[in-house]
Amino acid sequence: MKFATIGHLIDERDINHLPKHWVHKELIFSQEVKINGIKGHIAGLKLTAKQMMSLPQERVRQSILDAAVFLQDEFDVDLVQLGALTTSVTSGGTWLVNQKEYTGFVNHGDSYTSAITCQAVHRVLKMFKKKPSDIVLTIIGAYGIIGEAVSKLLVPQFKHSILIGRREHKLKELETKLEGSFETTIDLQTKEADIIVTATNHPAALLNSNHLKKNAIVVDVSQPPNLSQDVCKRRPDVCRIDGGYVYFPAKYRLPIPGMPPRKNFACIVEVIMQSLENEGENHVGSININHLRKTEKWADKYGFILKELTNFGKTMALIQWPPL
Numbered sequence: 001m002k003f004a005t006i007g008h009l010i011d012e013r014d015i016n017h018l019p020k021h022w023v024h025k026e027l028i029f030s031q032e033v034k035i036n037g038i039k040g041h042i043a044g045l046k047l048t049a050k051q052m053m054s055l056p057q058e059r060v061r062q063s064i065l066d067a068a069v070f071l072q073d074e075f076d077v078d079l080v081q082l083g084a085l086t087t088s089v090t091s092g093g094t095w096l097v098n099q100k101e102y103t104g105f106v107n108h109g110d111s112y113t114s115a116i117t118c119q120a121v122h123r124v125l126k127m128f129k130k131k132p133s134d135i136v137l138t139i140i141g142a143y144g145i146i147g148e149a150v151s152k153l154l155v156p157q158f159k160h161s162i163l164i165g166r167r168e169h170k171l172k173e174l175e176t177k178l179e180g181s182f183e184t185t186i187d188l189q190t191k192e193a194d195i196i197v198t199a200t201n202h203p204a205a206l207l208n209s210n211h212l213k214k215n216a217i218v219v220d221v222s223q224p225p226n227l228s229q230d231v232c233k234r235r236p237d238v239c240r241i242d243g244g245y246v247y248f249p250a251k252y253r254l255p256i257p258g259m260p261p262r263k264n265f266a267c268i269v270e271v272i273m274q275s276l277e278n279e280g281e282n283h284v285g286s287i288n289i290n291h292l293r294k295t296e297k298w299a300d301k302y303g304f305i306l307k308e309l310t311n312f313g314k315t316m317a318l319i320q321w322p323p324l
Contacts, residue, residue, distance in 0.1 A: 001105075003275040004029075004071040005268055006064060007044035007083035008052055010224050015046070019255070027067055032075070035252045036302070038275045041075055042256060042268075043067060044083070049224050052085040053201070060089050061096075068102040078104035081271035084223040088201035092145050093284030107274055107283040109267025112295035113221065114149035114287055116266040117197060117243045119306045120219050121154060124241050125195070127309075128217070132157040138193035139163050140207075141200035142184070143170040146221055148177070149287040150197055156180040162189050195219065197243065198226035209235050219243045223265075229312060240311050246299070247307040260313035264304075273298040 009015060015023060022028050022042075029043035045052075045063050052060055064086050071077040080102075082093050087108040090096045097106050125132060137154060141147040142163035151174065155161045161182040165171050171184035188211060190196055195217040200206065206226045207218070214237055218227050221243030232240050248254065248264040254272075256264065274283070277298060283291060299305050309316045 001038065001079050001275045001278050001280065002075070002077050003038065003040035003079045003081065003271050004043050004075065004077040005041070005081045005083050005271065006067050006071075006086050007042075008085060009044065009046065009048045011048050011050075014048075027070060029071070030255060033254055035254065035272055036276060038272070040272070040275065041071060041077065042254065043071060045086070049085055052089060057089055064090060064096060065099050065101060068096060068099075068104070068106075072102055072104055079271060079275055080104060080106055081268060082106065082108045083265070083267055085201055087145065092286070093282070097282050097284055105274075105280055105282050107271045108145065109265075109270040109283075110145045111149070111283060111287050111292040112246075112270035112273070112299065113244050113266040114146050114153070115292050115296050115299075116246055116306050117146065117150050117199070117219060117221050118153050120241055120243055120309060121195065121197065123306065123309060124217055124219065124239065128239075130194070133159055135159055135194035136192055137161040138190050138196045140188070140190070140196065140198045140226065141165065141222070143167070143174040144199055144201065145285070145287060146199040147197075148174060149289065149292060150199060151178055151182075152289065154197070155182050162193060164188060164190075190216075198222045199243075200226055207231065212238050215239075217241065225312075232311070239316075241316070242310045242313065245310055245313070246304050249303045260310065263310070263313065269299070269304045270295055273302055273304065276302060 022030055029041050032039050068080050093106045093108045137158040139147055139151055142151050143165045156179045163184045190211045197219045199221045209231055217239045219241045220227050227240050244266050245263045246266045246269050248262050
């Protein structure tokens with residue numbers, strides 16, 4: 001089974017950091033890569049995050065479909081992974097599955113991303129000697145694909161949770177799926193949170209210094225990030241953790257510009273693992289928790305696991321917390 005990713009640019013500057021031979025007239029795509037016997041391509045649209053959300057949905061969806069068909073017809077790809085906002089604009093990938101022009105399988109990769117996010121939450125709390133049952137959790141983007149899965153797994157473990165989203169009716173639907181002490185709100189109510197998980201499809205950073213209590217922890221899954229480097233510099237008491245990176249064993253080579261050494265996005269890793277398993281299934285829309293658990297077993301099998309925690313790709317070297 002041959003895989004390909006379909007992502008997009010974060011902003012206009014990204015294209016300057018790509019190998020020139022990746023950039024083509026309508027699409028960005030790499031040469032063929034080989035990983036442990038399977039083959040694939042890294043590909044993406046020449047659209048920024050802002051354009052993905054502001055252009056007419058029909059136009060963006062057509063660009064995604066064109067990319068999938070191109071990869072299918074030209075490179076014999078039969079499994080595509082939708083990265084970042086390509087998932088959002090295709091209703092979690094379900095729209096692409098229903099298009100007859102593309103006949104392969106689709107995986108948004110968010111199952112393993114959700115698993116890694118929960119692992120990162122528990123790892124950082126253990127580092128700071130905090131118990132979930134003693135503290136308040138906030139999840140931004142709580143009814144999204146990642147947010148819903150993370151809410152199901154984490155909310156029952158915390159003293160109280162504040163679940164944030166933009167649409168009240170979607171929050172009401174989420175409430176019926178959860179257990180534990182929680183409240184839902186359309187307001188960016190993060191000031192009381194000890195730990196915040198961000199999982200939005202917003203094209204720009206949402207959190208500023210005023211949103212964060214002293215010594216807050218932020219596990220930032222969003223691409224683009226919801227907490228900027230500038231805020232981190234102004235608030236050294238705040239601990240930001242990358243929510244979506246996993247260890248990528250050195251024997252595998254996947255040339256993604258800007259990716260930290262021996263790291264990769266969990267969503268891309270999921271589709272690689274599916275290809276390695278030769279599993280011909282779609283994994284789109286809401287996350288099946290059983291499949292999420294299966295991705296964790298795959299990761300143990302192939303060595304694509306969460307190791308050290310990072311912040312904007314740099315390893316966290318925390319000697320004392322909170323800082324004096």
